[in-house]
Amino acid sequence: MPIETAEPIIQMRHVDKHYGQLHVLRDINLDVQKGEVVVLIGPSGSGKSTLCRTINRLETIDSGEILFEGKPLPQEGKELAALRAEIGMVFQSFNLFAHKTILDNVTMGPVEVLHRNRKDAEAEAMELLARVGVEAQAQKVPAQLSGGQQQRVAIARSLAMHPKAMLFDEPTSALDPEMINEVLEVMVELAQEGMTMVVVTHEMNFARRVSNRVVFMADGQIVEQNTPDEFFDHPQSARAKDFLDSIKGH
Amino acid sequence: MSANISMRDALYEAPGPKTQRRVRIGTAISLVLLVAFIAFVIRQFYINDQLNPKYWSFFARWTTWRFLLKGFIGTIKVAFAAGIIAMALGLLLMLGRISPNKVLSATCHVITDLFRSLPSLLLIYFFFLVIPKYGIRMPAFWMITVPVALAASGVLAEVFRAGVNAVPKGQVEAAMSLGMTHGKITRKIVLPQALRIVIPSLVSQLVVVVKDTTVAYVVSYPDLMQNARVLISNYDALVSMYFVVALIYIAINYATNQFSVYLAERSGTQVLSRVDENPV
Amino acid sequence: MGVQEVFTTFGDMYLKSLLSTWLMTAVCFAGGLALGILATVLRVSPIKPLRVAGDVYVQLFRNIPTVSLLVIFVYALPYLGATLPYRTCLLCCVVLVVSSFASENFMSGINAIGVGQIEAARSIGLSFVQIIRLIVIPQSLRTTVLPMTNLLIATLLTTAMGSQVPLTPPELTGMVNYVNSRSVAGISAFVVSAICYAGTSVVLGFLGNKLDEKVRIIR
Numbered sequence: 158m159p160i161e162t163a164e165p166i167i168q169m170r171h172v173d174k175h176y177g178q179l180h181v182l183r184d185i186n187l188d189v190q191k192g193e194v195v196v197l198i199g200p201s202g203s204g205k206s207t208l209c210r211t212i213n214r215l216e217t218i219d220s221g222e223i224l225f226e227g228k229p230l231p232q233e234g235k236e237l238a239a240l241r242a243e244i245g246m247v248f249q250s251f252n253l254f255a256h257k258t259i260l261d262n263v264t265m266g267p268v269e270v271l272h273r274n275r276k277d278a279e280a281e282a283m284e285l286l287a288r289v290g291v292e293a294q295a296q297k298v299p300a301q302l303s304g305g306q307q308q309r310v311a312i313a314r315s316l317a318m319h320p321k322a323m324l325f326d327e328p329t330s331a332l333d334p335e336m337i338n339e340v341l342e343v344m345v346e347l348a349q350e351g352m353t354m355v356v357v358t359h360e361m362n363f364a365r366r367v368s369n370r371v372v373f374m375a376d377g378q379i380v381e382q383n384t385p386d387e388f389f390d391h392p393q394s395a396r397a398k399d400f401l402d403s404i405k406g407h
Numbered sequence: 408m409s410a411n412i413s414m415r416d417a418l419y420e421a422p423g424p425k426t427q428r429r430v431r432i433g434t435a436i437s438l439v440l441l442v443a444f445i446a447f448v449i450r451q452f453y454i455n456d457q458l459n460p461k462y463w464s465f466f467a468r469w470t471t472w473r474f475l476l477k478g479f480i481g482t483i484k485v486a487f488a489a490g491i492i493a494m495a496l497g498l499l500l501m502l503g504r505i506s507p508n509k510v511l512s513a514t515c516h517v518i519t520d521l522f523r524s525l526p527s528l529l530l531i532y533f534f535f536l537v538i539p540k541y542g543i544r545m546p547a548f549w550m551i552t553v554p555v556a557l558a559a560s561g562v563l564a565e566v567f568r569a570g571v572n573a574v575p576k577g578q579v580e581a582a583m584s585l586g587m588t589h590g591k592i593t594r595k596i597v598l599p600q601a602l603r604i605v606i607p608s609l610v611s612q613l614v615v616v617v618k619d620t621t622v623a624y625v626v627s628y629p630d631l632m633q634n635a636r637v638l639i640s641n642y643d644a645l646v647s648m649y650f651v652v653a654l655i656y657i658a659i660n661y662a663t664n665q666f667s668v669y670l671a672e673r674s675g676t677q678v679l680s681r682v683d684e685n686p687v
Numbered sequence: 688m689g690v691q692e693v694f695t696t697f698g699d700m701y702l703k704s705l706l707s708t709w710l711m712t713a714v715c716f717a718g719g720l721a722l723g724i725l726a727t728v729l730r731v732s733p734i735k736p737l738r739v740a741g742d743v744y745v746q747l748f749r750n751i752p753t754v755s756l757l758v759i760f761v762y763a764l765p766y767l768g769a770t771l772p773y774r775t776c777l778l779c780c781v782v783l784v785v786s787s788f789a790s791e792n793f794m795s796g797i798n799a800i801g802v803g804q805i806e807a808a809r810s811i812g813l814s815f816v817q818i819i820r821l822i823v824i825p826q827s828l829r830t831t832v833l834p835m836t837n838l839l840i841a842t843l844l845t846t847a848m849g850s851q852v853p854l855t856p857p858e859l860t861g862m863v864n865y866v867n868s869r870s871v872a873g874i875s876a877f878v879v880s881a882i883c884y885a886g887t888s889v890v891l892g893f894l895g896n897k898l899d900e901k902v903r904i905i906r
Contacts, residue, residue: 215806217421233423235814242812252807255800256826256904266811269821300905311807318811415731415738415794417802418823420809422733433734441736451767524840524888525881526847529860533877536867541874614750621752622851632755646763653755660750 164227166191166322166353167212172221174207174377181207182218183377189322194354196364196385199374200400205357208374209326212355213244226321242270245315245323249330251307253299259286259310260295266318278317285313289343305336312343322353329360361404365389373397452646462644466651471638478634479655485552485620485630490613492556497563504564505571507589515564522561527619530554535626547628555619559612566608570601573676607671607678614660621656631655693875697866703856705883711778711858712843712887718782719842720835723789730794741790748787753848756780761852773852781845785838792834796827799906829902836895840888859883 165188174182181204189195197205210216211223214230214237223230225244231237253262263282267273286292289309291302299307308328315323325344329337341363348354348367358364364371364385371388373380375396381388392398422430452458465471503515531554534545545553574597582592623630629637635652639645671678694701729741748756760776771779800823808818850861857865859880866876 213810214420215810231423233420233426237423238809238812238814240812241810244810246807246810248803248807250803252801252803254804254808254822255906256822256829265821266813269817270812298905314807314811414798414800414802417805418731418797418818419733419815426733430733433732434736437734437736437740441740455767457766520889521881521885524844524885526844526860526884528847528850529863529877529880529884532850532860532863532867533874536863537874537877540867618752621754632752646766649755649759649763653751653759656752656755657747657750660752661746664750 165189166226167355168224168227169208169211170222170224172208172211172218172223174211174216174218181377182211185221185377185379187372187379189353189355191353192351193370194348194352194356194368195370195372196368197355197357197372197374198359198361198364198400199380200403203374204377205374206326209324209355209357212322212324213241213246215246238270242266242318243321245312245318245320247308247311247315247323247325247328249327251299251304251311251331253307253310253314255299258296258298259291259302262299262310263314263317266314271318282313282317285316286310289313290339303336304332305339308332308336308340309343312340312347316347320352322355323347325354325356325358327357327359329358359404361389373400375400457646462642462647465638465642465644466647474634474638475631475652475655478629478631481623481628481634482617482620482630482632485548485555485623485628486613486617488548488552489556489559489620490616492552493559493563493612493616494609496556496560498567500560500564501567501571502593504568505593519561519564522557523565524561525558527555527558528622528625530557531622531625547623547626550626551620551623551628551630555616558619559616562615563609563612566605566612567601570605570608571597573604574600603674604676607667607674607676610670611664611667611678614663617656617660617663690875690878693866693879696870697862697876700856700865701862701879701883704859704862707854707856708843708846708849708858708883709887711774711781711846711849712839715778715781715785715846716839716842718778719785719789719838722782722786723793726786726790727793727797730790731797745787745790748783749791751784753780753784753845754851756783757848757851774849774854777846777849777852777854780848781842784845785842788838788841789835792831792838793827795834796831797823799830800826826904829904832895832899832902836892836899839895840891843884843887843891 167187167189169185169187172182172185173180183204185208187195187208197208199205207216211218212225214232225240231240253259254265257265260279260282263285264275264278267278267281268275283292283295286295289312291306291309291313294302294306294310299310302310312328328344329340332340337360341360344354344356344363345367356363356368366385368385370382371385372382373388373392373394373396380394380396381392383393388397389401392401449458500515500519503511504519506512506515531551534550534554538545578596578600579592582596587595620630621632624633624636627633632652635648639648642648667678726741726744729737730745732738732741757776757780760771760780761773764771764776804822804826805818808822813821846858847860849858850864854861856862863876863880
């Protein structure tokens with residue numbers, strides 16, 4: 158079972174959300190411990206991406222509450238921006254700033270939000286780019302990089318903010334198969350260094366190998382959660398069994 | 408339009424309580440300002456006696472609208488004649504430009520750019536002031552239609568070319584591998600698809616043509632604007648007439664633009680003309 | 688009368704006319720951009736009435752024929768208590784029309800950015816103002832260079848409406864009228880004006896393309 162330490166870094170209590178008629182999140186209760194890697198899986202439309210995006214308030218919730226380090230998420234203004242600066246986010250479609258060089262993409266946060274001086278920020282950015290293996294591309298613009306490279310830059314951009322936790326919203330779903338591993342490797346390394354991570358993914362091997370806990374969602378609900386070995390070898394619910402069977406077929 | 412709305416909403420997050428209050432206050436203030444502005448305009452009309460029924464009552468008469476309608480039909484005639492000539496000429500210019508013959512291609516390129524870079528009014532003066540000096544007499548209809556068509560043909564040639572460029576390259580390569588000639592590929596493969604792609608853009612170019620026809624009074628051709636001027640001297644109601652005519656033009660052009668957007672959405676293409684739209 | 692004679696007789700005036708056309712184009716384009724930015728700010732503001740006002744403004748002035756607007760300024764406004772000099776009327780009309788197209792260009796520039804980049808900017812903690820300053824404005828300016836170049840050329844062509852009101856000096860299209868009413872210049876006056884327009888357009892188009900190559904955002 159998950160590591161039970163002091164206070165969970167992320168807590169979700171009775172979270173509900175609707176898109177019009179559609180009930181996308183139903184009474185979600187989820188705690189994430191510091192240093193824990195939680196993988197959210199489930200069929201498409203199960204609400205896992207939405208859940209991930211509520212944690213830094215890219216999506217609002219209708220009721221319930223979300224706490225980060227014990228404090229409710231701010232709703233707007235400077236406080237919200239400050240919270241987001243502490244939570245990294247990696248998107249399915251990379252979302253690098255198209256008009257900025259790779260280096261500037263990574264330094265924008267530190268310079269503009271953390272008010273670091275540009276020289277230090279650039280030095281650190283180069284280290285981060287080296288760490289994810291794209292330092293040679295620092296002066297290029299995003300469109301000149303492959304998808305895998307862009308996603309690694311996006312991770313470096315998040316890391317430059319020294320986040321306390323990171324959210325990954327299907328980080329490899331838009332990638333060609335041969336580029337998936339280069340991104341996953343960076344994520345594995347992060348996990349091993351003790352980064353708190355919430356990862357929405359379809360990469361079952363990653364989930365099994367790296368995560369502390371697998372959370373299975375369907376129809377906006379958390380259906381079951383368990384350690385990866387338990388979950389993959391002995392799923393409890395019929396929905397989870399069906400889901401695992403359907404992806405094994407591939 | 409729908410794309411605009413989604414992106415301009417995306418600039419803002421779901422508002423928190425403070426933001427909601429600010430938006431409400433802003434909405435209230437802006438409503439007051441807008442109402443004040445409208446009230447000011449109406450007041451200007453009122454204190455200058457422009458709301459007097461004598462300036463507006465003739466709009467209740469059928470004869471007024473019949474005369475305006477006659478002018479409108481004149482506008483439509485010129486616009487469609489010019490539109491058709493411009494399409495034919497634009498298509499020829501484009502075909503010449505993409506032909507393998509270098510001289511023909513360069514000539515068509517120059518002509519296209521020339522027509523695109525001259526104001527339609529200058530071309531109208533050419534047909535109105537210059538041509539008659541060489542003893543050529545043209546009816547007023549052609550003195551307005553031909554220059555408007557020439558000005559539009561340059562833009563349309565570019566629209567057609569954009570359409571041709573939008574046809575996937577693989578189609579041409581496939582046709583070449585079947586041993587088809589350049590002419591045959593253009594006729595049978597490229598043009599039919601390119602035409603389908605540019606239909607919404609052609610419709611939106613009609614707006615430019617309609618706008619260009621509004622100076623038909625220069626050559627004394629009875630279009631909507633010219634007939635409005637006649638009514639103004641008959642009823643001595645200048646302000647009301649000019650505003651009504653402006654609204655008619657705006658309504659026609661707005662409807663045409665919306666129709667082209669609808670066509671584009673229905674066929675999954677884009678209105679290509681935005682870049683070249685000429686606000687003359 | 689040949690082109691050369693047109694130059695010897697009307698050369699000075701043609702030069703003044705060309706300069707005046709250029710100046711009006713520059714003024715109208717600058718004014719149109721400024722007003723276009725204002726309209727765009729209204730259109731993307733979160734305040735509904737301002738959005739609607741911005742949308743209505745743009746639809747009105749992008750669909751009205753310039754001459755229809757010009758007659759309102761020149762002939763109708765005096766009845767409503769505002770008599771403006773001819774040149775002011777012309778400049779106002781062109782600025783209003785150009786601003787609506789400028790706003791349309793800005794809007795499509797903003798649309799090209801995409802929701803994803805805005806969310807990414809938010810997620811690293813950039814404030815709304817920072818997102819506008821660092822992402823939205825630079826990107827929309829850089830993607831609109833070509834449309835704005837076309838708009839600048841269109842502005843040049845729209846100043847030809849100046850031929851419909853008395854101006855001293857007349858602009859390039861008015862010159863054709865002016866010369867023809869004073870001598871039998873025939874085609875020459877037309878050719879000179881056409882060369883001025885086409886030459887200016889070619890230069891502006893060339894500069895616009897160069898600038899676009901420099902700042903274009905590869906996507």
